[in-house]
Amino acid sequence: MESLIKKNRIFFNRIAKHYDFGIFKKWQEKIKRIALGMIAIKDNSKILDAGCGTGSLLSILSKTNPRVKLYGIDISSEMLKIARKKLGRKANLELSSVEELSKKEYYDYIFSSDAFHHYANQELAMQNFYQALKKGGYLIVLDVDFGIFNSFFHKIEPGNSKMNSSLEFRNLFRKHNFKEIKQKRVGLINVITIGRKS
Numbered sequence: 716m717e718s719l720i721k722k723n724r725i726f727f728n729r730i731a732k733h734y735d736f737g738i739f740k741k742w743q744e745k746i747k748r749i750a751l752g753m754i755a756i757k758d759n760s761k762i763l764d765a766g767c768g769t770g771s772l773l774s775i776l777s778k779t780n781p782r783v784k785l786y787g788i789d790i791s792s793e794m795l796k797i798a799r800k801k802l803g804r805k806a807n808l809e810l811s812s813v814e815e816l817s818k819k820e821y822y823d824y825i826f827s828s829d830a831f832h833h834y835a836n837q838e839l840a841m842q843n844f845y846q847a848l849k850k851g852g853y854l855i856v857l858d859v860d861f862g863i864f865n866s867f868f869h870k871i872e873p874g875n876s877k878m879n880s881s882l883e884f885r886n887l888f889r890k891h892n893f894k895e896i897k898q899k900r901v902g903l904i905n906v907i908t909i910g911r912k913s
Contacts, residue, residue, distance in 0.1 A: 762786065788809050788812070823849055825853070833875060833876060855907065857907050860884075885898060
């Protein structure tokens with residue numbers, strides 16, 4: 716697990732300054748806005764972006780939902796530097812992995828945006844997310860699903876722990892006791908999965 720976290724840390728530290736540029740990034744922001752449209756975020760909620768990268772989702776949330784408390788964790792110090800420049804004091808950012816997440820019944824919403832396939836231990840991540848959410852809280856995972864090409868993409872992308880299909884995401888959510896699971900495919904490769912802690 717540690718070796719994969721280290722590999723991802725090196726990879727994302729290296730690409731951090733280029734991460735917010737290009738057509739791909741604009742598409743990913745569109746996906747994030749679609750996901751936000753699928754849930755109703757209440758005022759004074761605590762929201763965690765797990766694998767927040769350069770803070771693009773938190774930045775959207777700070778503008779569309781100014782009366783929420785924002786938190787972000789990431790394993791890349793270089794990505795967090797950029798996120799801090801974007802967000803200032805609008806979010807509490809921490810250098811940490813999802814595998815180290817230890818809060819209990821603290822957050823109302825947890826987002827994982829384009830990060831899940833990089834988690835070194837996806838089962839532990841799901842356990843930690845469930846534990847960290849308040850009762851009635853929501854987990855929202857945005858990730859890619861290349862269908863029959865998932866295994867190929869897993870092999871060629873640095874630090875990729877496992878690609879999950881739409882069905883595998885549904886099963887993961889069920890396995891970890893999430894209820895009211897809903898899913899939406901956006902475009903050819905993006906999948907949004909949402910579940911509620913009962």
